[in-house]
Structures are given as structure tokens and as C-alpha cells.
Amino acid sequence: MTLLDRKETPAAPAEQPAAPRSRTPAWVRDLGLGIRFAAAGGREGWTRTLLTAVGVGLGVALLLVAASVPHLLDERSGREKARAETKISDSPDTSAKKSDSTVLRIDAGTEYHDRSIAGFLMRADGAHPVLPPGIGELPAPGEMAVSPALKDLLDSPRNALLKERLPYKVTATISDAGLVSPGELLYYAGSETLTPDTGGHRLSGYGDPGPAKPLSPLLIVLIIMICVVLLVPVAIFIATAVRFGGDRRDLRLAALRLVGTDIRMTRRIAAGEALFGSVLGLLIGLAMFLAGRQFVGYVEIWDVSAFPSDLAPDARLCVLIALAVPLTGVLVTLAAMRSVVIEPLGVVRNGRSRRRRLWWRLLLPVAGLAVFGLTGKVEEYGPVNPYPVAGGAVLVLVGLALLLPWLVEACVKRLHGGPVPWQLATRRLQLSSGAASRAVSGVTVAVAGAVALQMLFAAMNDDFNKITGQDPSRAQIYAASEIVSGDAALHTIKELRATKGVIKVIGTVEAYATKPGTYTDDEIQPTTSFSVGDCATLRELARITSCRDGDTFVVHPKDKGQAGWVDETARKGKVVEFDTYGRGKPLLWTLPADTPTVESRPDPLGENRWGIMVTPGAIDAQTLPGAQTVSQIRIDERVPDAAEYVRNTAARIDPGMRLVTLNSVERDRQYASIQTGLQVGATATLLLIAASMLVSQLEQLRERKRLLSVLVAFGTRRVTLGWSVLWQTAIPVVIGLAVAVAGGLALGATLCWMVGKEVSDWFLFLPMAGAGAALILLVSLLSLPPLWRMMRPEGLRTE
Structure with a gap:
């Protein structure tokens, strides 16, 4: 074959490289x-x-x-427990023993325009008192540490009534560690007159490690x-x-x-x-x-x-x-x-x-x-x-x-x-x-x-x-104070009655009378309550028809079966005894023989009180040892801030006076x-x-x-x-x-x-x-x- 006979065949095209396939799904x-x-x-x-x-x-x-x-x-629960009082025993009434670090304290909380204000009066027993969380030192007498929210409230000119109730000088602010929430109203105030006799409770530390209530x-x-x-x-x-x-x-x-x-x-x-x-x-x-x-x-x-x-x-x-x-x-x-x-x-x-x-x-x-x-x-x-x-x-x-x-x-x-x-x-x-x-x-x-x-x-x-049984239509505020030395008891009732907006005060001086005698450890000394109040007050507590100053009454509960101790103690014509708690001889007083027996009546607090009830002419209330002033106050709700005026009067008489607003229903x-x-x-x-x-x-x-x-x-x-x-x-x-x-x-x-x-x-x-x-x-x-x-x-x- 010659070269002319040979046919040129086109070369096969080179294969193009395939596009790279993406590995991404x-x-x-x-x-x-x-x-x-x-x-x-x-x-x-x-x-x-x-x-x-x-x-x-x-x-x-x-x-x-x-x-x-x-x-x-x-966090809220932790802060609340951290500032709670440390219990030294299972009994809530047990106080700590006095030492260089213990503190006397009394609850002085109050309310203001339906807002609760927590507060305590405090007095150190020594040079190194225990401190609640949130403050660096205990306030001196007449001074107080307050939460930021309470400070703002006190600084407002519209809250003059609250400032009058808390007349202490603000010297410190409670830090966040001592507050449950930023808006909490809380104060700690110093006192130089607080003693166990005036309601002070001694504590040795803060912090409650106990479990929460289930x-x-x-x-x-x-x-x-x-x-x-x-x-x-x-x-x-x-x-x-x-x-x-x-x-x-x-x-x-x-x-x-x-x-x-x-x-x-x-x-x-x-x-x-x-x-x-x-x-x-x-x-x-x-x-x-x-x-x-x-x-x-x-x-x-x-x-x-x-x-x-x-x-x-x-x-x-x-x-x-x-x-x-x-x-x-x-x-x-x-x-x-x-x-x-x-x-x-x-x-x-x-x-x-x-x-x-x-x-x-x-x-x-x-x-x-x-x-x-x-x-x-x-x-x-x-x-x-x-x-x-x-x-x-x-x-x-x-x-x-x-x-x-x-x-x-x-x-x-x-x-x-x-x-x-x-x-x-x-x-x-x-x-x-x-x-x-x-x-x-x-x-x-x-x-x-x-x-x-x-x-x-x-x-x-x-x-x-x-249902509490309380009757807010008869009284809206309950007040109790242990300061009754001298004429303080009657003075408290008189001051409350003179307060602006107050219509009526059911005020009594409460003590306990016992049957005189010597008793062994296995015997219980018969005891009953002893109340001093005017005729109008006693009629709110018992079903009394005739009453004059100087009268006395033996009050029985509705259930006659509960009147045993009343009759054992309140023996007409016989002597009753008042314990002076080691401060002298017991006080003796004779219940008149012609004292009538009447039936008790629920008070505005919903309680039936019985025992011996007398008018001021029958005994000098100032002489009763261990007595307590109890007042149930009815206010005119049409008077603006009537309740605040009552709280101010109570704080002026006794900063530790316990005030309770009466409600017909109590919520858990x-x-x-x-x-x-x-x-x-x-x-x-x-x-x-x-x-x-x-x-x-x-x-x-x-x-x-x-x-x-x-x-x-x-x-x-x-x-x-x-x-x-x-x-x-x-x-x-x-x-x-x-x-x-x-x-x-x-x-x-x-x-x-x-x-x-x-x-x-x-x-x-x-x-x-x-x-x-x-x-x-x-x-x-x-x-x-x-x-x-x-x-x-x-x-x-x-x-």
C-alpha cells in the first residue's frame, strides 16, 4: 500500500475531565x-x-x-432562711443565753397602705453582736438600716405618716443579700430600752438550715x-x-x-x-x-x-x-x-x-x-x-x-x-x-x-x-402590748380612743388569777383569766345587763363543761392570787361574794373569753403583775388613713405593740x-x-x-x-x-x-x-x- 492509499483517520478527541462532584449532601x-x-x-x-x-x-x-x-x-428561699433566727432547740419559746454576741430583738413590723413592712428593734448584749445578712453593723439607738425600697418610701413627702411612725435616723442601707426581693420593705432599728421584760427575745445567730415545709x-x-x-x-x-x-x-x-x-x-x-x-x-x-x-x-x-x-x-x-x-x-x-x-x-x-x-x-x-x-x-x-x-x-x-x-x-x-x-x-x-x-x-x-x-x-x-370567726364590722384592728407598768395600760387605751378616725376601743388589761395554796409537782394550780375594762368593753365580751363601775363578774363559756377551772379559781367571797414571777410576794385579791355569773360572748376577734371580769373601780389595773394590754379598735373607714393614725399611736406608745388586721377569712x-x-x-x-x-x-x-x-x-x-x-x-x-x-x-x-x-x-x-x-x-x-x-x-x- 502506498502512502496515497492510506486514509487519515481523525484522532479521537481527548476525554474532558469530569466536573468535580460535590461531597456535600x-x-x-x-x-x-x-x-x-x-x-x-x-x-x-x-x-x-x-x-x-x-x-x-x-x-x-x-x-x-x-x-x-x-x-x-x-435564691429567694435561701435569702429568707439566711436571715431567719437560728433555733437552739425544737421549742420556739426557748431563748439563747446571754453572751457577748447575743442580741435582744422584738418584731416591730407594721403595715402602710396595705403594704407589709417588716422591722425589728434590736439591742446588743455585748461588743460583738451577731448581724443579720445585709448590714455591716448593728444600728445605734435611734438609728436604723433600711431597704432601698423603704428608703424611697420614707423620702417621699407624701408618706409623712410613715415617717412619723419610724422616727429613727437612716444611717445604712440593707444590701441585696439581706432582702428577699428588691421591692421588700424592711428595717432594723437600734433601741436602748429593749429588755426581756418589754418583749425582747434573745437570739444567738441567723440561718435556718431546716427543710422547707412540704x-x-x-x-x-x-x-x-x-x-x-x-x-x-x-x-x-x-x-x-x-x-x-x-x-x-x-x-x-x-x-x-x-x-x-x-x-x-x-x-x-x-x-x-x-x-x-x-x-x-x-x-x-x-x-x-x-x-x-x-x-x-x-x-x-x-x-x-x-x-x-x-x-x-x-x-x-x-x-x-x-x-x-x-x-x-x-x-x-x-x-x-x-x-x-x-x-x-x-x-x-x-x-x-x-x-x-x-x-x-x-x-x-x-x-x-x-x-x-x-x-x-x-x-x-x-x-x-x-x-x-x-x-x-x-x-x-x-x-x-x-x-x-x-x-x-x-x-x-x-x-x-x-x-x-x-x-x-x-x-x-x-x-x-x-x-x-x-x-x-x-x-x-x-x-x-x-x-x-x-x-x-x-x-x-x-x-x-x-373562716376565722372574726367580725370586722365590730372592730378592724387588734392590738396587744406587754408594757403595763404604772398607768401605761389605761393610758394605752385612752390614747387609742383619742386617735383620729377611731370610733370605739374595746380595751382590757389582761392577767391570770390562780387559786392560792401549795401544790406538788404532780398537781396543777387552778388558773383563769382576769380582765379589767369599763362597762362598755365588758358588754362586748360577756352578756351583761346591769353594770356600774366597781362591779365584778364571773364569766362562763357556753359549754358548761368547760367552766370547771373558772369555778375552782373564781370562788365568790374567796381570795385569788396573782403571781409576781419572783419579784415579791404574790398579790392577793378577794372576789366579792355577790358577784353575778354571766355567759361569755364572742369578741370581734372571734374568741370566747371567760374567767373573772372586773371594772376599773374594783381593782387598780396598774398593780396587776405580768399583765398585757389588749385592744380591739373600730375605725371610721370614711376617714382617710384612719388605720395609719392608729398604727402611729401604737408605735408611739410601744414600738413592739402587736397589731393585727381582722379578717373574716384567713388564707393559707x-x-x-x-x-x-x-x-x-x-x-x-x-x-x-x-x-x-x-x-x-x-x-x-x-x-x-x-x-x-x-x-x-x-x-x-x-x-x-x-x-x-x-x-x-x-x-x-x-x-x-x-x-x-x-x-x-x-x-x-x-x-x-x-x-x-x-x-x-x-x-x-x-x-x-x-x-x-x-x-x-x-x-x-x-x-x-x-x-x-x-x-x-x-x-x-x-x-
Whole structure:
């Protein structure tokens, strides 16, 4: 073959190197793309992201506050125990022995305009007295150390009455270590006249290492329910916040479908956007919490406040919040996209969708009630398993939130006709009621939980609020003093009667009379009370018809079987003896033979007093050893500050005089503190719900900005649109409140059965329903100014 016969064959093209395949998983790239859209999606993207982040941040801030409650309670309890008197024995009446470090102290607390002021008069026994936490040295006589809140109160010119009652010179301020809360009113004052004879109690140290009083099982159930009722609306609100701006997000995802993404990619991109908004919300919530914590000392709700250092959330709960919030945002977003078809040419959401199914929505509340039934009743003194109680309540409340969308859709579908605003509102709800239902779900859950709790509180009221038998219509203040030397006893009563605003004083000098004789250690000396008072006073204590100064009476209790010791001691015509406690010979006095016997009468304090009662002419009250002045004071409530004038008189006579305000009902302190905690938490939750509804309302208005501008351009009146927005909010709210009332009553009745109580009032839902309606009205009014701005013709502009 020649060279001419040879054919040149083209050389095979060299193989091009393959593009390097990314090792990053596809789902990570899609999440990253969603984060980029959320972070750099222009004004619309940032607006939606910020709405979500602010909404989530509000919920996270409240969750962090809730996570701080255990630490807050421990710190408050620790400071309270640190300043409590150290017990040297189990007997509360045992005083320490005098030493160089012991201190005499008497409780000199008072009240001022319904606020309690704790205070103590103190006198050192030696050169190195023990000090309560918060002060560096014991105040000198005539001086006092005060808490910052009390100092502010005393510095105000409007509180001249309080300054008159505490005439000591302020020389020191009690530090935080000695206070339970920043707003506590407390003082320590020095005294040079305090002795054991004038009521001083000797102590050797501070700090109570004993365990806290255990809570009643009924109170444990209450606390569990309060936690559930306050935190479930927060969780629902966070789940609602991550869906802000969902309509515009879906339109953007439809554009991505047009350039080649599939359904799974769009869902992962949407999850990335939700993840970014949730994480940003975590940071915003943390910033809100840290910033708000600095000002928490200035906030006082229902007489409760806290130091900034007390608000320190538990680390494990913080980790749980940091993981649960983003996960909730992603899961809620993915669940929401299952009801939306995102195609390259648009989003299918406004067509007729399939009806919401009811059966599975009823499973949760029914399951919750079944959990309570399987758990059974709570034993009065038995242990309480908190998990079934909390689980059952969560199932019921979440079930109510899930039931609401079905009920709103079923109700608005039957609404037709009516005025133009009504038609605009109902038609909008018929097209898309999901957003309105989500906005109201927090109110529904909060009101339902509050109704159930109020029913439980009312049913348990009798267990923790006892009838004292006191009669505030006869006297409002009880006063007792041990300073009776000289004419101090009668002088005290005279001064109280001369006080401005005082109508009547039931004042007596109290002592104890015994039957003279010699008794062995195994024998008990017959003893009875001995009271000195004028005729008007004695008639308040016994059923006396005829009385003149100088008369004496033997008073029997209603139960004649309890009159034995009275008759053994009060022998008519015989001598009774008054013990002088080693300060001389016993004082002897003869009970007249013609002394009548009368029956006792309950005094304003609710007590039946019996024994020997005499008028001042029968004995010199100044000579009675170991006596005590007791006064029950009736004031004219129409006189401003009448009670404060009485307290000032008492403090001037005896700073250690014990004053008690008479009430017909006495509340258990643990029960009262839990009820206070509920009020504080409910206030915070309602504020959060109001903020969430306002943000949700503004987000819906922003998405319909162009539609509102078009309606205005075609001649629709602004008032018409305003009313339509109000109706659009009010209709789901009315339905939500109806669901809340029904669910709350069912849950409350179940809880009452669980603790073995009867439902005392089926109409307790009225205040809470009214609060929910007022909340909606407030949100609607606050959304009107943005609505007017969005109805301007400039809203028709587009790019």
C-alpha cells in the first residue's frame, strides 16, 4: 500500500475531565440555600424573617423566664432562711443565753397602705453582736438600716405618716443579700430600752438550715396545672410565629420550581428559611431576656419582684429550648407545606381544598380526659405523680387548639349575606381561615386553661381559706402590748380612743388569777383569766345587763363543761392570787361574794373569753403583775388613713405593740403565694398573646396590602375596610372563646373530680372570656393605624 492509499483517520478527541462532584449532601445544600434566601432575600425576605424572629423571640424570652423560676425560688428561699433566727432547740419559746454576741430583738413590723413592712428593734448584749445578712453593723439607738425600697418610701413627702411612725435616723442601707426581693420593705432599728421584760427575745445567730415545709398534694396538682396552662400557649405561639409570611414564601418557591427544583428541594429550602428564622429568634429572645433581666428589679407585679441575678435559667432547660425551638420551626413548616401544592406556574391554595377531618382532632382531648380517669383521684396525703396530670392537661389543651380550625371553617361556611364589611370578612375567612384560626389558638388555650384553673381554685378554696370567726364590722384592728407598768395600760387605751378616725376601743388589761395554796409537782394550780375594762368593753365580751363601775363578774363559756377551772379559781367571797414571777410576794385579791355569773360572748376577734371580769373601780389595773394590754379598735373607714393614725399611736406608745388586721377569712400562705404566681404568669402570658396577635394581624395586612389599595382605588370606603378587618378578627375569636369555655369547663370539672372536690361555680368563665374579648378589641384598635397606611394608592406600585 502506498502512502496515497492510506486514509487519515481523525484522532479521537481527548476525554474532558469530569466536573468535580460535590461531597456535600443535597439536603445540606438545600437548607443552606433556604438560609441564604432568608438572610439575603431583599426587603420582603428580611421583613418576613424579622417577623418570624421577633415572634419566636418573644416566646423564647418567656420560656427562658420560666426556666429561671426554679433558681429564682431557690435564691429567694435561701435569702429568707439566711436571715431567719437560728433555733437552739425544737421549742420556739426557748431563748439563747446571754453572751457577748447575743442580741435582744422584738418584731416591730407594721403595715402602710396595705403594704407589709417588716422591722425589728434590736439591742446588743455585748461588743460583738451577731448581724443579720445585709448590714455591716448593728444600728445605734435611734438609728436604723433600711431597704432601698423603704428608703424611697420614707423620702417621699407624701408618706409623712410613715415617717412619723419610724422616727429613727437612716444611717445604712440593707444590701441585696439581706432582702428577699428588691421591692421588700424592711428595717432594723437600734433601741436602748429593749429588755426581756418589754418583749425582747434573745437570739444567738441567723440561718435556718431546716427543710422547707412540704407542699400539700393538692397544691402540687395546682402547680403542675399552672405550668401547663402558662407554657402551652407559648409553645403554640412559637409554632404560629414560624408560619408568618407563608403566602409570599410559597410564591417564591413556585418561582424556584420554574427553574428546575423539585418538590423535595422546595420543602428543604423552606425548612432552611424556617431554621434561620428560628435560630435568629433564639438569639433575639436571648437578647430580650438578658436586656429585660437588667430591669426586672424595677418591675413589681402583684407585690412580687426579683433581683436580676435570680433570673438564671437552668442549663439543661436552655439546651432543651435551643434544640426544641428550631426543630419545632422546621416540623411546623414541613407540615404546613403538605396542604399547599407548589407548581412552576403558581401556588394552589385558594381552590376548594378537601374538608378538614374531625375525628382525629377529637382524639387528643378525649385521650387527655381518659388519662385523668385512668390516673384516678389524688389522695389527700399521698404522693402525686406529676406526669399523668401534666400529660392529660397538655393533650386536652392542644386538642382544643387543633379543634379550632375545623370549627371555624365549618361555621364560616354557613355565613352568607349581610352588610358589605360583614361580607368582605366572611368571604375572606371562607377562602382562607387557617391564619385567623392560628392567631386565635393561643387565646383559646390560655382562656381554657385559666377557666379550668379558676374552677380548681374555687373548689379547693375551703381547704386553704378558713373562716376565722372574726367580725370586722365590730372592730378592724387588734392590738396587744406587754408594757403595763404604772398607768401605761389605761393610758394605752385612752390614747387609742383619742386617735383620729377611731370610733370605739374595746380595751382590757389582761392577767391570770390562780387559786392560792401549795401544790406538788404532780398537781396543777387552778388558773383563769382576769380582765379589767369599763362597762362598755365588758358588754362586748360577756352578756351583761346591769353594770356600774366597781362591779365584778364571773364569766362562763357556753359549754358548761368547760367552766370547771373558772369555778375552782373564781370562788365568790374567796381570795385569788396573782403571781409576781419572783419579784415579791404574790398579790392577793378577794372576789366579792355577790358577784353575778354571766355567759361569755364572742369578741370581734372571734374568741370566747371567760374567767373573772372586773371594772376599773374594783381593782387598780396598774398593780396587776405580768399583765398585757389588749385592744380591739373600730375605725371610721370614711376617714382617710384612719388605720395609719392608729398604727402611729401604737408605735408611739410601744414600738413592739402587736397589731393585727381582722379578717373574716384567713388564707393559707402557700396557697396565696401560688395564686399570686398564677396571676403573675397569666399577666405575662396574656401580654405575650396580645403581642403575638398584633404581629400576626400586621403580617396578614401586609400580605393584603395591594388588595386593600385596589379596593380603595375602586371606591371602597376606609371605614368599610376597617369594619371588615374587625369582623374578620372577631368571628374566629367568638368561636375560639366558645371552644375555650366548653373545654375549660370540662377540664376544670375533671380536675375537681380528680382532687375529690365539688364544682362550686360554673360561671367562673365570664371574667376570663371578657378578658379574651378585651384583648381582641385592643389588638384590633392597635392594628387600625397600619391599616390606614396600607390603604393608600401607593400600595398599587410594583416592580
